[in-house]
Amino acid sequence: MKCLSPSILSADFANLGEQIRVIDEAGADYVHIDVMDGCFVPNISFAFPVLKAIRPLTERIFDVHLMIEEPIRYIDEFAAAGADIITVHAEACKHLDRTIEVIKEHDILAGVALNPATPLEAVEYILPKVDMVLLMTVNPGFGGQSYISYCTEKVRKLKEMIERQGLKTDIQVDGGINLDNVEMVMDAGANIIVAGSAVFKGDVAQNVQDFLTLMK
Numbered sequence: 281m282k283c284l285s286p287s288i289l290s291a292d293f294a295n296l297g298e299q300i301r302v303i304d305e306a307g308a309d310y311v312h313i314d315v316m317d318g319c320f321v322p323n324i325s326f327a328f329p330v331l332k333a334i335r336p337l338t339e340r341i342f343d344v345h346l347m348i349e350e351p352i353r354y355i356d357e358f359a360a361a362g363a364d365i366i367t368v369h370a371e372a373c374k375h376l377d378r379t380i381e382v383i384k385e386h387d388i389l390a391g392v393a394l395n396p397a398t399p400l401e402a403v404e405y406i407l408p409k410v411d412m413v414l415l416m417t418v419n420p421g422f423g424g425q426s427y428i429s430y431c432t433e434k435v436r437k438l439k440e441m442i443e444r445q446g447l448k449t450d451i452q453v454d455g456g457i458n459l460d461n462v463e464m465v466m467d468a469g470a471n472i473i474v475a476g477s478a479v480f481k482g483d484v485a486q487n488v489q490d491f492l493t494l495m496k
């Protein structure tokens with residue numbers, strides 16, 4: 281199944297509720313929520329109060345990407361705030377397996393994210409326990425950056441690793457995805473597409489529809 285997950289990091293925060301309504305009505309499957317702590321990444325975004333405020337506005341899947349050190353400390357709160365998927369960075373967890381177990385205790389989906397330069401071996405043993413692997417295709421921390429080209433090969437290799445293990449794990453790509461490269465990453469094996477600036481710059485509803493057309 282292919283899904284579009286617009287990243288609200290690039291939304292107009294003064295009109296966040298309205299922008300969520302627009303992506304929902306235009307047919308976006310997920311809402312990608314980037315949480316940054318100023319420690320794991322050199323930027324700070326938002327957390328529980330924002331999730332709680334927007335949760336009643338849409339029934340779309342809340343796809344929460346935690347760019348925070350030791351996320352195990354906050355899983356319960358993100359689950360209570362309405363997350364449907366919680367993705368943690370392998371690089372940020374001292375005990376990745378335990379962190380995934382804690383997410384699963386909430387009966388929600390668990391994802392593991394890797395920075396561009398982190399080898400795929402970091403997820404090899406945890407793959408059977410996770411629902412999704414998020415491959416960062418830019419260095420995490422900011423929207424609006426350019427896609428790192430070596431990541432296409434990484435998506436392909438991850439797809440092979442998943443198939444070798446007989447799994448159907450989702451592959452999410454995140455960073456620098458636009459209408460010009462979305463087909464390339466899907467051909468490589470990605471099926472959950474995050475797009476921030478490419479959705480929220482210009483006509484948001486039209487951008488969502490254009491992505492969905494290419495993703496059919």
Ligand SMILES: O=C(CO)[C@@H](O)[C@H](O)COP(=O)(O)O
Nearest residue numbers: 420421423424455456476477
């Ligand atoms: O996690 C992140 C950045 O750290 C992303 O989700 C970005 O928010 C994607 O934005 P674009 O690269 O699509 O503009």
Ligand SMILES: [Fe+2]
Nearest residue numbers: 287314345454
């Ligand atoms: Fe993200």
